[in-house]
Amino acid sequence: MDRMVFDIAHLLAGGLVLVSFMMIYQERLGALIRVFAMHAVVLSLSVSWQAWTQDAPHLYVTAAIALVFKAVVIPGALLRIIRRMGIHREVETVVGSGLTMLAGMGLVAMSIVLMLRLTETVDAFAREDLAFALSVVLLGLLMMVTRRNAVSQVVGFMSMENGLILAATGAKGMPLVVEISVAFSVLIAFIVIGVFLFRIRERFDTIDLGALEEYRGENQ
Amino acid sequence: MTAVEFALLCAAALLALGPVAILLGRRAVATPLIYASSAVLCLALTGAGVAVLAGMAGVSGRVLPIGLPWLGAHWRLDALAAFFLLVVGFGSAAASVYALGYGRHEHEPLRVLPFYPAFLGAMVLVVLAHDAFSFLASWEVMSLLSWALVMAHHRAEGTRHAGYVYLLMAGFGTMALLLAFGLLAGSGGDYAFDAMRASDRSPAMAAAILALMLLGAGSKAGLVPLHVWLPLAHPAAPSHVSALMSGVMTKVALYGLIRVVFDLVGPLAWWASPAVIVLGALTAVLGILSALVASDIKRALAYSTIENIGVIVAALGLALAFRANGMTATAALAFSAALFHIFNHAAFKSLLFMGAGNVLTATGQRELDALGGLIHRMPVTAALMLVGAMAISALPPLNGFASEWLLFQSVLKSPELPQAGLQIIVPAAGAMLALAAALAASAFVRIYGVGFLGRPRSEAAQKAVEVDRFSLAAMAALALICVLAGVFPGVVLDLLAPASEAMVAARLPVQADQAWLTLVPIAETRSTYNGLLVLVFIAFSASGSAWLVHRLASRKLRRGPAWDCGFPSDIANTQYGAGSFAQPLRRVLGTVLLRAREEITMPPPGDGGPARLRVHLRDLFWDGIYQPISTVINAVATQANRLQFLTIRRYLSLVVGSLVSLLLVLTIWN
Structure with missing residues (x-):
């Protein structure tokens, strides 16, 4: 039974990393947001599995928050935004997606090696979880660096935050307050960024960050 | 109440006088009240120092529950601290009395009054501190307050530059001290001085601490090449503060050096000492050479301070060299010479700066x-x-001679050192110190001769009037100390013997027992000096x-024009000037060390204009x-x-890049 529990937790956390990889090569904004919704669904599955195995009912609340906000509300709102801006069919050319994938694989390898070495004293459950969580965080960062569109940067930021939640739920005894406050701050960040998206759009007729750089009078 | 508690109370009172000065504001009573209370408190501190040195009060320590929570603040008044408390006390008391008169001419007293007593209090706390945290905190407060005092006349030309350079050097010095104390505390991390003294360390580690202390305390005291701020900042401050900074604060810096190098570090290998000796001798020569060509009287005095610091450090x-070889009696001789010179320099340099202030x-x-x-x-x-100029030029029977004589007595003992290297270096350094002493005499002949003798070179000098009595009284007291310490050096040496005993485990023979107040540093057969006899x-x-001349020759008194060289001219420039007096030595020594270069512009033939020498x-x-x-x-x-003008994506890449590289380092490290 123990073996089973471990394998399922492993599968779900690994799935999260896999979905992170999927996000990296999505060229269409709409597809990207839907993959992000899937990311959140996998996260909430993983968290509820942790809740079941750790016998910690408050983690169900975390899973529910992830499901409602990250998988439904935020992607829905983002989809609405890009529709209203008329960019939902826009194709964002991802430069060197192959190279980015390779870099992502390198990051995942690094974080697994690092985490497995650093956490030898912790139980296997949390070790695997932490390694995958760090990979998800690094992949989110990688996405923010490689994308130029503001919406995809927001998605990268959110997926990074998913990695944090994965790490937090993997460790036993994390109080609910922490997760709620993290979720709340992400929500606020989403609102602020959403407002900014419209402001940027109003001003520059695009949400390509390159336009901002041109406006600052700098070449790239 | 123990001595240390009394001293702490006095220091606290001095610190509290700062806010009192702010509350008093522009009221006329502020200046005399602040300076008079400072003088009284400093005299009390001097008394506490003397009492501990003379054995009337015991060595005492006190831990106060302030500062770092697990450490507290340790204070201790032992023999070394008591000696420096005495130096700080009498120097500050004299400066405060002087300021009773001098301070009245201050245009903006509020720029000086709040900082002055607190600065004194901070210096006292540095001397009393007995853990690294209290020491460094007091040291920093002392640095910052003296910076504020330097900036008192911030509108004057060059003052802001001086303040900036001073602040940089003070920051650098504290950084070095911080590292030195970090090394002293070691991995155990106990910052109390007692724990530092008790722990063992390798010779290399001890030498590293010595080097850091030379950087840290040396930058405050004015060791070459960290001396550059001193001739800028000391003259920029009001004169009583200049007297304090030159006469007293540099001694507090030397206290830090002595406390760590002689007390806390433990035994140092002999090969660590030549660096200190050579550095001191170099500082002495370079300092006095610069004093010899400086045209500003306070600047020349500041350079002369550098020279004296060099002598003391040498x-x-x-x-150190004698102690490392187990020659404790000779080590005590050199150490006592250093402490005696510290005492003397505090007296005559304060006196000279006050004279410059007048x-x-x-x-x-x-x-x-x-x-x-x-x-x-x-x-x-x-x-x-x-009196001050003669004392600093080491003329007998004044105090400067007595301490430098002791120093040269210890130089003469160098053939008994076992290491050939030291046998060569010490006499060479001694020769440099002798050169510095001779140059000092010439520098002060120049300052005194050009400043006070001859004919006035400006209208201001012609219309000068004598200053108030407070200033003169403070100077007279210091001059008296110079004379008394020169005539009765044995009294001072007996007083500082406990400090020497604590630091080098030996003391000079008791001087009070010698017949006719003779100074006998080693043995009567070797060398003696009697100031009174001289x-x-x-x-x-x-x-x-004089009697013979007046008796046998003429009794008539004739007053003639001074320095007209047989050519009665109204132009005061025909006299010897500051530049012309220094010229021979500048040409001999200054071409290399000061990069002195002369430029002569001759008028073309037929032009009646003057030739110019720059x-x-x-x-x-x-x-x-x-x-x-x-x-x-x-x-x-x-x-x-x-970096300030990167694009958003580049900032993000920077963050990610540094994060990933740190993680990579961590991966490889493990």
Whole structure:
């Protein structure tokens, strides 16, 4: 039974990393947001599995928050935004997606090696979880660096935050307050960024960050 | 109440006087009240120091529950601290009395009054501190308050530059001290001095601590090449503060050096000492050479401080060399010479800076070439200045001679050192110190001769009037100390013997037992000095020859124009000036060390205009060390400036890049 529990937790956390990889090569904004919704669904599955195995009912609340906000509300709102801006069919050319994938694989390898070495004293459950969580965080960062569109940067930021939640739920005894406050701050960040998206759009007729750089009078 | 508690109370009262000065504001009572209370408190501190040294009060310590929670603040008044408390106390008391008169001329007293007593209090706390945290905190407070005092006349030209350089050097010095104490505490991390003293360390580690202390305390005391701020900042401050900074604060810096190097570090290998000796001797020569060509009287005095610090540090290096070889009696001789010179320098340098302050009050001039003939208009100042100038030039029977004589006695013991290297280095350093002493005499002949003798070179010098009584009283007290310490050096040496015993485990023979107040450093058969005898001889021969001249030759008194060289001219420039007096030595020694270059412009034939001689001096250390460093820092800062204008994605890449590289390092490290 123990073996089973471990394998399922492993599968779900690994799935999260896999979905992170999927996000990296999505060229269409709409597809990207839907993959992000899937990311959140996998996260909430993983968290509820942790809740079941750790016998910690408050983690169900975390899973529910992830499901409602990250998988439904935020992607829905983002989809609405890009529709209203008329960019939902826009194709964002991802430069060197192959190279980015390779870099992502390198990051995942690094974080697994690092985490497995650093956490030898912790139980296997949390070790695997932490390694995958760090990979998800690094992949989110990688996405923010490689994308130029503001919406995809927001998605990268959110997926990074998913990695944090994965790490937090993997460790036993994390109080609910922490997760709620993290979720709340992400929500606020989403609102602020959403407002900014419209402001940027109003001003520059695009949400390509390159336009901002041109406006600052700098070449790239 | 133990002595240390009494001293702490006095220091606290001094610190509290700062806010009181702010509350009093511009009221007329503020200046006399603050300075008088400072003087009383400092005299009390002097008393506490003397009491501990003379054995009337025991060595005492106290831990106060302030500062770091697990450490507390340790304070201790042992023999070494008591000696320095005495030096700080009498120097500060004299400066406070002087300021009772001098401070009245201050245009903006609120720029000086709040900082002055607190500065005194901070110096006392540095001396009393017995853990690294309290020491460094007091040290920093002392640095910052003295910076504020330097900036008192911030509108004057050059003051802000001086303050900036001082702040940089003080920061650098504290950084070095911080590292030194970090090494002293070791991995155990106990910052109490008692724990540092108890722990063992390797010779290399001890030498590293010595090097850091030379950087940290040396930058505050004015060791070459960290001396550049001193001739800028000391003259920029009001004169009583200059007296304190030069006469007293540099001694507090030396206290830090002695406390760590002689007390906390433990035994140092002999090969660590030549660096100290050579550094001291170099500092002495370079300092006095710069004093010899400086045209500003306060600047020349500040350079002379550098020279004296060099002499003291060389003596400390000698003590280290002797102690490392187990020659404790000779180590005690060198160490006592250093402490005695610290005491003496505090007295005569304060006296000289006060004299310069009087000149500044009376004429508004600091340039030597604008002074002259002041001996007629300010006779008391001139007489007291003469005592100070003679004392600092090491003329018997004054105190400067006694301490330098002791130092050279220890230099003469160098053939008994077992290491050939030291046998060569010590006499060479001794020769440099002798050169410095001779140059010092010539520098002070120049300052005194150009400033006080001859004919006035400006209208301001012509109209000078003698200053108030408080200033003169403070100077007279210091001059008296100079004379008494010179005539009865045994009293001071007996007083500082407990400090020497604590630091080098030996003391000089008890001087009070010697017949006829003779000074006997080693043995009567070797060398003795009797200040009283010299004084009596000088008094007899001088008054005898005066009597003979007046008796046998003419009784008539004739007053003639001074220094007209047989050519009665109204132009005061025909006299010897500051530049012309220094010229021979500048040409001999200054071409290399000061990069002195002369430029003569002759008028074309037929032109009746004067020929002009310009002298260009360059600071070797400024050009060779500080300029390149500041150029490099500027270049790096200009490059780093570009970081401010990156695009959003580049900032993100920077963050990710640094995170990933740190993680990579961690991966490889494990």
